Amino acid sequence: MTDATAAVPAARKVPAWAEGPISVVFALVVSILGGALIILMVGENPVNVFGTLLRGAFGTPERVAGSLLQATPIITCGVAACIALRAGLFNIGVEGQLYVGAFAAAWIGFGFQLPPVLHAVVGLAAGMVAGALWISIPAIMRARYNANEVVSTILMNYVAVLLTSYLTIVVFKRPGGWSETEPVAATAHLMRLIDGSRVNIGLLIGLVAAVGLHLFLTRSSAGYSVSAMGSNPKFAEYGGVRVKRNIVLVLLASGAVGGLAGGVETLGVHHRFMEGFAPGFGFDGVIAALLANGHPLGVVVVALFFGALRAGSLLMEVETSARREIITVIPAFLILCVSAQFLFRRRGGVSGERRWRF
Amino acid sequence: MTAAPPKDSDLAVELVGITKRFGAFTANRDVSLAVRRGEIHALIGENGAGKTTLMNCLFGMIVPDEGQIRVDGRAATILSPQDAIRLGLGMVHQHFKLVPSLTVAENIFLGMEPTRGGLIDRAAQSARVRDLSRRTGLTVDPDRPVRELSVGIEQRVEILKVLARGARTVILDEPTAVLTPQESRDLFRTLRGFTEAGMSVILITHHLDEVMAASDRVTVLRDGAAIGTEVTAETTEGRLAQMMVGRPVTFGRKARAATGGATVLSLRNVDAHDDRGLQALHDVSFAVRAGEIVAIAGVDGNGQTELAEVISGLRRLSHGQITLSGRDVSGAPADQVRAAGLAHVPADRLVRGVDTRETISANILMGRQHQAPWARGGIIRWGIVREAAKGLIGRFDIRTQGPDAPVKSLSGGNMQKVVLAREFSQEKPFLLVDQPTRGVDIGAMEGIHDEVMRQRAAGVAVLLISVQLDECLRLADRLLVMFNGRIQAEMDPETATLDEIGLQMMGGRTSERAAE
Numbered sequence: 001m002t003d004a005t006a007a008v009p010a011a012r013k014v015p016a017w018a019e020g021p022i023s024v025v026f027a028l029v030v031s032i033l034g035g036a037l038i039i040l041m042v043g044e045n046p047v048n049v050f051g052t053l054l055r056g057a058f059g060t061p062e063r064v065a066g067s068l069l070q071a072t073p074i075i076t077c078g079v080a081a082c083i084a085l086r087a088g089l090f091n092i093g094v095e096g097q098l099y100v101g102a103f104a105a106a107w108i109g110f111g112f113q114l115p116p117v118l119h120a121v122v123g124l125a126a127g128m129v130a131g132a133l134w135i136s137i138p139a140i141m142r143a144r145y146n147a148n149e150v151v152s153t154i155l156m157n158y159v160a161v162l163l164t165s166y167l168t169i170v171v172f173k174r175p176g177g178w179s180e181t182e183p184v185a186a187t188a189h190l191m192r193l194i195d196g197s198r199v200n201i202g203l204l205i206g207l208v209a210a211v212g213l214h215l216f217l218t219r220s221s222a223g224y225s226v227s228a229m230g231s232n233p234k235f236a237e238y239g240g241v242r243v244k245r246n247i248v249l250v251l252l253a254s255g256a257v258g259g260l261a262g263g264v265e266t267l268g269v270h271h272r273f274m275e276g277f278a279p280g281f282g283f284d285g286v287i288a289a290l291l292a293n294g295h296p297l298g299v300v301v302v303a304l305f306f307g308a309l310r311a312g313s314l315l316m317e318v319e320t321s322a323r324r325e326i327i328t329v330i331p332a333f334l335i336l337c338v339s340a341q342f343l344f345r346r347r348g349g350v351s352g353e354r355r356w357r358f
Numbered sequence: 359m360t361a362a363p364p365k366d367s368d369l370a371v372e373l374v375g376i377t378k379r380f381g382a383f384t385a386n387r388d389v390s391l392a393v394r395r396g397e398i399h400a401l402i403g404e405n406g407a408g409k410t411t412l413m414n415c416l417f418g419m420i421v422p423d424e425g426q427i428r429v430d431g432r433a434a435t436i437l438s439p440q441d442a443i444r445l446g447l448g449m450v451h452q453h454f455k456l457v458p459s460l461t462v463a464e465n466i467f468l469g470m471e472p473t474r475g476g477l478i479d480r481a482a483q484s485a486r487v488r489d490l491s492r493r494t495g496l497t498v499d500p501d502r503p504v505r506e507l508s509v510g511i512e513q514r515v516e517i518l519k520v521l522a523r524g525a526r527t528v529i530l531d532e533p534t535a536v537l538t539p540q541e542s543r544d545l546f547r548t549l550r551g552f553t554e555a556g557m558s559v560i561l562i563t564h565h566l567d568e569v570m571a572a573s574d575r576v577t578v579l580r581d582g583a584a585i586g587t588e589v590t591a592e593t594t595e596g597r598l599a600q601m602m603v604g605r606p607v608t609f610g611r612k613a614r615a616a617t618g619g620a621t622v623l624s625l626r627n628v629d630a631h632d633d634r635g636l637q638a639l640h641d642v643s644f645a646v647r648a649g650e651i652v653a654i655a656g657v658d659g660n661g662q663t664e665l666a667e668v669i670s671g672l673r674r675l676s677h678g679q680i681t682l683s684g685r686d687v688s689g690a691p692a693d694q695v696r697a698a699g700l701a702h703v704p705a706d707r708l709v710r711g712v713d714t715r716e717t718i719s720a721n722i723l724m725g726r727q728h729q730a731p732w733a734r735g736g737i738i739r740w741g742i743v744r745e746a747a748k749g750l751i752g753r754f755d756i757r758t759q760g761p762d763a764p765v766k767s768l769s770g771g772n773m774q775k776v777v778l779a780r781e782f783s784q785e786k787p788f789l790l791v792d793q794p795t796r797g798v799d800i801g802a803m804e805g806i807h808d809e810v811m812r813q814r815a816a817g818v819a820v821l822l823i824s825v826q827l828d829e830c831l832r833l834a835d836r837l838l839v840m841f842n843g844r845i846q847a848e849m850d851p852e853t854a855t856l857d858e859i860g861l862q863m864m865g866g867r868t869s870e871r872a873a874e
Contacts, residue, residue, distance in 0.1 A: 219737055219738060219740075220736050220737055220738065221727040221728045221733045221736050221737070221738055222736065224720070224723065224727045224738055225727060228713055228716070228720075228724060231713045231715050231716060232712075232713040232714075232715075234709050234710045235709075235710055235711070235712065235713045235724065236724075237672060237692060237710075238670070238672060238692065238702070238704055238710040238711075239692070239696075239724035239725040240691075240692045240693030240695075240696045240697075240725055241693070242691060242693065
């Protein structure tokens, strides 16, 4: 009786399981309407622009492959962000881990000679180690000194981008110019899945990672401990979960998967490390994880959507006067909607009392 | 037993036939309540009986589906708290709604500040608070920031805030939950002053002793319906308890067979510090044997929290030794203490006891997610967990739809049962129960006490930490009184009187002299 929310269940119009998906669809609709408004403001016809966007993303088998190609790193980066999110931690540094992972994998690829398959595996492993190393500083600082990992992982992004640039331009400079490394040996290339497209086995790696994370969190003892820690750390600590140790382990795992995403890009797509090769894949992954509310399978869905937006916007830029940047408005609106819902949910938590404000 | 209906003109507030449904759940069923001018009317009932819903209807926070509200004899439409305030109603919530960084006067006049030339007239504001303070006897310093106040004083500010808005009927929701006995007595004296001045008070509580001490009449709610209204002077605690629960309730000391076993838990010269780095435990030594209940009594904040945390591995000790089942667990992390033989009902169930977002099954699993038969090869066997949860829901009478229901859908008492179900079913040699019946109603309290006694009979060593003295006396074989981080005294619960124990809770001899 003292706790109005516990004793008095709120009147529900939709079943509990449907609330998540419904709110995502709602956010999508609002975002697309917002995007349409912006397109109108730049003097284009939204129907025409969105039509072109759709054709660009799904018009032909090649374009579908293009969408999948764009979605691949977002899926893996999203899984990386999910790992941290479900333990109640924020890894905003996926972008940085992607960069160092990409460079480490490329370095294995062009700097060493190994038999096929093994070469690629070692390259990806190196990417994961690099990603884990990259987040180890924020991880230890969080566990030991309670330093906010949001800030420290973001800052590490800048260091990663600049460090890999330095390594590319100065240390491993390729004779003859270009801000990219030597090409990766063919033995380290990842297997392609579709003829005439750069879609590679990395897509499957991302999907397996997402499914694997889902099973880990829902089925395994360790996964239970991790998600309990994310949901109520005091409860987990009381139940015997070693919270500090897990903070480090979870962040290392998250960073490793971020590094893996980078390794896949260099060994599977570009076959070299290029300065600034990944326009915001890491951040898109973080956003996908937030939109999916930390659900790894939801991340796949959101990442496919983002991939389609990226691929579709290429054609849109060619055929209409709308620029590619316009399309970044849609994820931006999505974030806005989702954070607004988050706030509303918070307010709902004190229902019955919330009108009691002077 | 229902008092004769008074004349309409005597009534400050009248609720007639209030019904409020939430979906399929009926929170209030045809409830009528008449509060006379100049009376303290207690409203009692178990958790979930519908007291809060009824008051939320009166105060305009929710709108009833059926029924009528009359204020001062006139039918009233109350659609928002603003309407209620205009009609002279005021509500003091259990959880205060004050702005910590603002002063007392600023909080009291928030949103209705006296102004001069468009600016807040601070001098007038403070003067009005002082005037109000003097008239009501609620002493406050108007210029002190609220964050520097104790909870008792914060409550005074809340009451003054309500009075400053012209309340003639004051509703207090569980006002004594945060107060010391002394502060409670002061509060009731103040409330009596209000009613002598012609105001009315509605007192929501589930402490029967307060009802008996402070109220003129009392209305009992059960399962959303009003069971009856009694004149306090003509009823008894036992009768009210029976009305609340629906069956006779006993309060006496639990009968027990003598048991005595080996020492299970022992503390030797334990020191520990609190979160601010101040020493919270001083040289604490005691032992708990198998089949025995040792109770730690004391006023809240005398080191009980730190004691529980140190024993359960959630806080490091700075000196001394703790042994559990023959193993040295001084400074061991929580999982190792649990492995050595600890089951633990924590004091604050919402913070440590449950994960409200998870299902009952997932909450039952905590602490044994790595153990057979709950898990095998690192994989949780959810089928077994669910079956176990189902069994515990039956055994502990947890009112819920089933093991997959989220814990946040349960009432406070049922959440506590989830914690008890998990910990009591661990079958560990040592059980630490910290405030097991805090915020739990009388019916559930019975069941919890019986369950603790069953654990004792099964040979478990039980350490009970409670600020409820009657609970300690009812259950304990030995009673330790804690004061200022020390074990102040050991007493025999069979022979010690409340006065003797109370004296030790205040620090023993020194306070005796101070009191004289």
